[in-house]
Amino acid sequence: MSGPRVRFAPSPTGYFHVGSARTALFNWFIARQSADGVFLLRIEDTDAERNREEWVDGIISAMHWLGFVEDEGPFRQSDNTAAHDAAVTALLEAWYLYPCACTADEVQARKGDNKTPGYDGFCRDRAVPRGPGTALRFRTPREGATTVPDLIRGDVVTSNAVIEDFVVARSSGAALFALANVVDDRNDRITHVIRGEEHLPNTPKQILLWEALSAATGNVVQVPVYAHLPVLVNEQRKKLSKRRDPVAVESYRDQGYLPAAITNYLSLLGWSPRGDEEKVPLSTCIEQFRLEDVSHSPAFFDLKKMAHLNGEYIRELPLEEFLEASAPWVSPWASNWQPTDRTPPWTAADFDGDTWRRIAPLVQERVALLGDIVEMVDFFFLPVAPFDEAAFDKTIGRDENGQALLSNALEVFATVEWTAPTLHQATVALGESLGLNLRKAQAPLRCAVTGRTVGPPLFESLEYLGRDRTLTRIREALAKVAG
RNA sequence: GGUCCCAUCGUCUAGUGGCCUAGGACAUCACCCUCUCAAGGUGGAGGCACGGGUUCGAAUCCCGUUGGGACUGCCA
Structure with a gap:
């Protein structure tokens, strides 16, 4: 028995989406759990209108940056059109498909009083000749039910009666996602289809297609087991959207997130490692991950928590x-x-x-x-400190003590030994002579030198900045008050 | 509207019939530490959606209600 074969099959229609990254991560976990597991990458680029070549490279490099490297691929779905065409032909000959001449408007109009959802199968028995303008629809069984074996949710049963005669091939003859995806999964011998929950409703169709293909071609391939991951949602609890939400992994890289922090955080969405510790290495996740343990409900993508985790990774x-x-x-x-x-x-x-x-x-x-x-x-x-005007006003401009302290500092700092500890002592003394504690005394100094109210420890900063530049900035601050 | 999925602190989750007085993490509040800001430490507040069952016993099983989500394309 060989190991699991999983695939990550993104469509290159934009940047690398964090939801996709999470899907890739969980697929990758399953592959890495077995010595002979295979993580396959397939670019689903059959919709030429929406795909752009530059996105392909972007997605692959972002994926690699996160640490997922494919064992097989990257394959292009568009390279498999011959296989898709052959599948269409086989299915058509075996009577699983029929040409449909209805236009989109006609389909819409027919929806009115039909019993089945979606298209009512108007052309199913009309023997429409195949030709320009005719799409190919699947002759969905009217009886029985189709079961999706889902590791996360258990068996999901759908009555065939509610599955419409869906379009399998465009009027151009090209296979649509439902078919192309199945044909490729069959050829790639995929054992586990791990993908987002949004695919759950069309999975029964794909299983129907899968079995029809086995019957029509005589090439019987075991239907894979499925795992539909809960979607990632925003604060409105809507699925993370490219348009509304910041979802690009690339942008997180730009902001300074570490790959380890992102993957660790993503692993926590819908799953959790054993014990009370959430900050765990990927190796631990690989050891412990089980699809059966994945949660069933949507997870909020919490940037604050990811940032906190990132801080922990940076500090270590x-x-x-x-x-x-x-x-x-x-x-x-x-x-x-x-x-x-x-x-x-x-x-x-x-x-x-x-x-x-x-x-x-x-x-x-x-x-x-x-x-x-x-x-x-x-x-x-920077040659000149970036002044925060409000801070300047508060600590120096409208504070006479602050001005006095700076004036005095100008003298004392001219000769004091230039190290953080002595600068620290000198500032304490400077403050005492004005009745200020260190907290108060450091404020005008910090603002004059760094331009801000917050920053790294002040005395080390002064030491590294140097005496000359420090004195210059104090003088400039004082001049700013005067004029 | 229809089909399907789901429901534990604000958020992510642990929990698989007694170990639950429901644990952890982020966020939040207080205190400590402290030259600012962080970090760190200590402590606090905060949850099993609701109603029925089943059972000696239910956050855990069943049913219903309510609420949320996904899908409903000749996109993937």
Whole structure:
């Protein structure tokens, strides 16, 4: 007995959707659980109008970036049209299909008082000749029922009477998804079809097609077992949509999510590892994952939780890896990959790798996304600190103590030993002379030097910024008050 | 409307008839730590949709109600 053969079959109509990523992940789990499991990638690109070549590369590279690598493929569904055509012919000859000349409007009009849902089978017995304008419909059995063996939901039984005579081939002769997908799954010897819940309603049709193909061609292939994953929803509890919701894996990469955090988070949607720990390595998921344990109800895609997890993964990175991982955001010119929609506000000339390396450990424990680093360290590399006017007003502009503290700091800092601890002590003393605690005393200093009210620890920041630049910025802040 | 799927804290989930006074995580609140912000620590609030059964015993099984979702294309 050979291992499971699963496939991930995206349609290249856009960026790599997080819902697709989750489907790929669960498929990949099943493949990796067995030494001889196979994870196959098939690009379902038969709808030329909606597919774009650039999306294919994007989806594959995003998938690889997440860590899923296909064992077979990537195959193109469009390369299998000969097999699809042969299936259409076999099915037509075996009387499973019939030509239908109804237009979309006519089908719509006939829906009125029919008993079966959808198309009423008007052309089923009219012996319409096959020709231009005739689609091919499946002669759905009127009796009996079709059972979908679903590992997640159990057997799902649908009465054949409620399955319409669906279109299998366009009037152009080309097979539609329902058929093409089945033909390919048969040829690829797929054992487990793991896909989104939105496919559940058309699965009975596909099983009917599968069995018809076995009968018509004499090539009897075992129907796969199915697993329909609950959909991912937004805050309105609607299926995540490309149009409304931020779903592109590529955009999460741009923001600075780590692949491990994304896959770990995705594994938690509809499933959970044993025990109380949710932050688990993929190897643990592979060990423990069972389709039978997947939840039945839609899951909300919670960005806050994913960001939190990402922060945990960032914090546990060894410094060297953190430095390497953050390069696309802090020094993209020296990186082999860079986010598409953001570049640092500083230039390569103004960037100082040594300073970054020194402050990095303090930044590492403060960010949830790698993209957040930029705002936290920009004052080091920008010629002029990026002033937050409200903060300036509050801590310096309208605060005489703040101004006094800066004036005094100008003198003291001119000669004090330039290390974080001594700067710390000096600031405590500066504050005391004005009756300010350190919390109050650091505020104007921080604002003058970093332009912000929040940031990495101040005294280390001053040390790494250097005496000259610190004094200059204090002078500039004071000048700003005056004028 | 029709077909199908689903229902445990705000959210993701653990729970498969007694271990449940329902556990964890995110979010939230308080306190501690603290130069800001985070991180971390401690603690708190917060849930089995409702109604009937079955059973000695139900979050767990059955039925109904209500609520939500998916699908309903000559897209995939």
